[in-house]
Structures are given as structure tokens and as C-alpha cells.
Amino acid sequence: NLYFQSMSIRDLYHARASPFISLEFFPPKTELGTRNLMERMHRMTALDPLFITVTWGAGGTTAEKTLTLASLAQQTLNIPVCMHLTCTNTEKAIIDDALDRCYNAGIRNILALRGDPPIGEDWLDSQSNESPFKYAVDLVRYIKQSYGDKFCVGVAAYPEGHCEGEAEGHEQDPLKDLVYLKEKVEAGADFVITQLFYDVEKFLTFEMLFRERISQDLPLFPGLMPINSYLLFHRAAKLSHASIPPAILSRFPPEIQSDDNAVKSIGVDILIELIQEIYQRTSGRIKGFHFYTLNLEKAIAQIVSQSP
Template identity: 45%
Template structure:
């Protein structure tokens, strides 16, 4: 059934809600199976519909269509399929719409997707689509597709990828409605008063279609920071004041997120006259259950919410650390986690309760079997702008220029790299001399963590999780190198690794080399906390490494696209992308803080000579 018709026919005693999911990052069936089970359990809450996201340029097309089809046909939940139109191969939009029709899907959320890369050099792959309004108009005026109900996004806090002001953005929104859009779903926000003011301006423009606010319950402090930055979300000062004291304790943050979502929804439905809300789930289920229970939308609560207002003493006793809390391996250029995938979030290990074995965002370092593994990248948002690329990274023309850029980042002379939108982390400073030495060699580091043997969970730099615990880390480092260096690494590991060293190496074309067994999994960060099982927050294994490899090489292509096609800069960056390998090396002796660096640097067979 069309979503617009479902809204019109809805006569429930409470506002409706919808749920948003993204296709699991890896191709492993396990993640897909686990997500299907999760959707089946959430369907018991009786959402009005679910939506399935679509990767930039159609890079999740097959998985998105499969997930949307299963949800529509097997779970019998009306499904809204997201569809982006820019940077799509010519004919892909038609193919996607036909595939949706075949699966019984009747509703589309039409998005532009990632902003055009290198605007003055950008040539649309499919010239029919430059903006979201083009997709709306095309669907509504093409007889083959005009039966679809079409929704469009809106951005109460402003569009992160646009320089247009609020009034102009509302004009763009009205153009989409005038082209035939049937409903609006907003990007996530946390400023309810700001939303209500924006909503009044939208209505004053004559836009009368249903507006459904997007709600993302806060899952972890780190994922909250990353996603609000990615989406350009305005964060009220009072919210940050509440979060900072509890930021190191994932469960307290999650509890706060539930409480905040309930408060927001009550205010929206009381003052905003909204017909329903849209939950951005991050493929997690516990928070949605708890929010709907707290609102009285899902029967009697199964357990009491740990409301912040009811636990002031607990808040007052939390650590006052100034760094991000739960880390899934901070990177040497911390954006290895930040840029592509949700940073510093834990996969909690598969426990008996299938509904909650990964209660927290899973990231690239989590468990690839989790439905939450990977990057939801809401609505094709991009966290690297062309202006940032040109201002920060200049116009490199040689390999030495690239080495210099990575060195300037390590020395805090640059605030970002294509792989790291944030400055060097305090954790990386602990191993700075080693990272500098590798980089001077031309081995460009994009991820690392130091060895840690039982640091308190409240440690200023490496601590995470509830207080009263201890955390552990194996040292690892990831970098881009030439093929001949990969061969040297393989030989060194085979001859001198003594079973202590594992590695992964992969190139753009899909070739992967490793000494890790096919089903081998390396837990490289774990914690022991009072009253809990051992928590393994960081896992490196083949599937997650290959998923990250795809992301990492896409950053080279994105960066290159900011420069003219015939320029020396683009030629250099394209060549690096085609020739270099991404390598990850792990040393398992976490009791020796210099074990990995001794392996790489010391002795007659040292891989890296002295600079």
C-alpha cells in the first residue's frame, strides 16, 4: 500500500511511527539473517512502514533491493525504498524502480544523494538527474513509474552539503512538493524548538503534505558526535551538558538517549501536530523498544528506564574525562574509524539473547555478523567537502607531496586528511614516533592503536566502559604501501613473526593476502568490568578488513574527483589508488608495548630503516 494512503487512512489512538534500516555492510549472509530476525521482532511493534537506505551512487543497490523486497514480501510490512539519483550510471534509476515495482514496493524516498564531486569538473553520469527534484518529477511524469508514492527529505537544521540558506532550502523543498512529492521525512535533529520554528516556515510556504520528523535515539557518545557532524545537526548546549559527564559509559548514554527521545516525541506530538515519527535505528532494536514502551505505544514496559533525572548521584560520580569514551581502536589518523564508519563503537559479542547481543553501534571494528556492522551514512551524507580538500590538502603532484601531507597531519599542522576529518587523537600521540617513522618511509598510516595491558577503564586516554573495570589492547597499525613492500612484509612475518604477528593486505582490484585462517578473528580490544562478561569491542578479521578496504580506496577516488580530469593531481591520486595496497599488521603480545615496533624496525631484517 502507498505510504501516503496509509497516512491518510491511519486511525490509531496514538501517532504512528516508521523504522529505518540500512543493508549490512558485508556480503556475509549472517548479517542479513540477523537483521531479518531483528526486523521480525520489531514488526511486533506495528510500525506503519519501514524504510531501507540506498548507498551513494547505487553502491548498495543489490543489497538494498534484496532487503526491501524481503521486508515487503516476507515480513508483509509496507516498505519505503530510498533512491538517490546523482552519480548513478545511466539507466540505473529505471532499473531500480522496475525492481522495486516487481517486489511490490509502492513508495520511494527520493534523494539527490552525495553532492557532486569537484563541482566545476563534475559531469552527471545520467544527465537526467542533477537534483532531487529531477528524480521526483521523473517518477511522477513517467507513465511506467507514476503510480509510486514519492517522499522527499528535509533538513530542519540545514543541509550539510549545501551552501543555501534556510529560506532557499525551503524553496527547494516546495519545488519538490510542486513536482508531486507526497510526504516529507526530516533528517535527524535534537533541537525541537528549532524544528517547530522551521515547520511553521514550511507551512507558511503553502506546503501541506505530512511532515514526519526523524528521530535517532543516541546510542553511544562517539556515534552521536560522528553522525551529528556528518549530518550538520545542531546540538543544544543543554544536551551536551548532560552527555559530557556520562560520555565514557555507553549504557548510561544509551539510557539518556531513550529518555531524550521520549521527551522529544512528546513535545513534537503535543506542540507540533505531527502525525507520526521516523526512527533511524542504526539497525539496532533495544532503544526503539524502550522508547515505544516509554511512550505507551507498545504495551507495558519490560523494564524501567534509567532516567537521568532519577539518578543524579550516578551522574555526579561519573568521570570528567575530556576524550571520546568507548574506543574501537583509535586510528593513527583517527579518521580510519571516523571518516568511513562509526567510530569507537563496540560489538558486544554474541550472547544468548538474540535481541540484544549487540546493543551498541558496531562500526568497522565490530562483529561483521551484526546487523549494525558498517556505516549507515544517512541519506548519502558526505563528510568531505571540496573546499576542505583544496584548502587543507592543496595540490599534491608527487608521492613526496603526499608523504609531506601525512607528516603535517601527524605534527598537527593539518586538522584533517582524506581519511581523518578530526585531529590526531590523544591515543595516537602515545605511539607518535613510530607512526612518524613509518610515514617518512612512505608508508602512510591510516589507523593504529598502542598496546595496553590492564589500564583502568577511567584512564584519560585509553579508558572506556563503566568505571571500576580494566581495558586491554593489542597493538596494530594500518597503512598504504607499494606491492614490493607487501611482499617484504609477507616474508618478514613468515620468517620472524613466530606466530605473534598477523597481517591483512588488499588492493583496489580485490586481491587479498593474509596469514589469518579463513574463519580467523582477532579481538584486539577488550574490557573486563564488574558484573559483566568480557566485552570484546574491537575485532579485526577478513570480512571487516575487506569492507574497510572498499571504503578506504573510495576516499582516494573521492579526493581525486575534486581536481580536473587532465590535471597532474588527479593523475597522481588515481595512480596511488590503482597501485597501492592497504595493509593491517597486528602483534598479539599486548604485554610488551613495543613488540610491534621492534618487529618492524629492529634487527638485521627490519622492514623500516632509520629515517
């Protein structure tokens, strides 16, 4: 259904009354990897995701691989695709080329991200003068001004605050980040996906602030990462500067930490509880849950099939 596939995430969200999920994938490095992932994505359409997202050139892959995977998915999966686009230090011609190719492939949803700055203190000073993009808000503004309503644009949010403040010796502060999020929404952002988190209380506090200060009805998707191994769980939380509540940590005693099956099984229970609690305590205001799949399907299939 081409009409459905080209619908905006904002409209899809408001048209759907019951709870749903969305899924993030990253482009594999090889052709064989892409073929295997496409088969997995086909199987995962059985979970009825509202949309899928494809990350931008992650892990050393190029933008080309992102555009290829996003176009393939858009053409063959019968599900709307949202492509990530990062803009730091990126020339306007590259952004325009990516957006034109998306549009021609039928992709109407973009997640506008700043992306990781080059390593080094004064990256903003060393920016190439060619690039008009320093922050995600610049990209949101540019897409809206240059392409009008051709694209539905999403942005990222940090329920515990962005970690950069921490690197500068400040505490992570969600209130500080809310200022930037408000700028992105005022520039035209249509929906928001959060960084991964495991602390429900912190997310709920953030959601209340978001509703009070930014928008009552803008779609807000909590970002969740299944727990596939104890080591990866810790690493992902650390990289994302997401705190892990003691009540969750205590469910992984040392004797099971190296048993991936046991860890996965407890992880599935934790995610189901987390989703239920968010859904109930927001009275169903939060009805969509975005999974960082790491291109894996089992844990997510279990979470979805076992959720009430």
C-alpha cells in the same frame, strides 16, 4: 495482507489517527548480516511501524543488496516498504531497472534523494552526459512523469537548512532549503522525511514554515536518531550538521560519556521528551516519527514502550 503492503505512505498516514513510528534500515554487507537483520526486523514489527525504509547502497554495499533487502522485507514482514533511491550521476537505465524491480516486488513507495555528489568542487560540470539527474527534484519529476501513480514518492527536508551552503561559506539557512523543498513538492512529492535533529525549537520553526509556505496536510515525518553512544551521537550530529542544544549536552557529564549503558538510558529519556514535546506543541499534527535505527533495536523498543 497484500493490499495493506502495497498502500502508499500518504494514504497510510491519513488513515492512521493515533501516533506511530516508522523505521529506517540499511543493507548489511554479508549474507549472515542480512539474515540477522531480517530476524531483528521481524521482532521490531511488534512496535507496529507504519512503514520501513531501506537505504540505497550505503557504506560500500551495492544497489543489488538494497533491492534484495527491500524485496525480502516486502515479501515477509507484512509491512509496506519504502526504498531509498539516489540519483546523482546515475544513468536512466539504472533508475528504470530499480523502479521496475521494486514494482515487481510489490514495493510502491520510493524516497527520492539526490545522494552524495562525487568529491570535488565542480562535480556538476563533470557530470556524465548520460545522466538526466542532478538533483532529487529531477528524480521526483521523472518518476511521476514516467510511472504516473504507480509510486508514492517521498523526499528529504533539512529543518536546519542543507549543510552545503555552509561549505560555501554561507550559514545553514532553512529558508533557502525551503525553496528546493517546494520545488520537489510541486514536482509531485507525496511525503517528506527530515534529516535527523536534536533541537526541538528548530524543528518546530521549520514545521510552521512548511505548513505556511508549502502544504497544510502533506505528511511530514521528523527524522530521529536514538543516542546509542556519546561518540556516535556526536559524530552523527556533526555529519548531519545538526546542532545539539546545551540543555541536552549538559545531561552527559564527562564522567559518564564513556559508559554506553548510562548514555543510552539518558538518550532514551531525551528522545521520549522530544517526541512528546513535538506531538503536544503541534497539537498532534506531527503524529509519525521516523527512526534512523542504525540496524539496532533496543533503544527504539524502549522509547516506544516508555512513551505515554
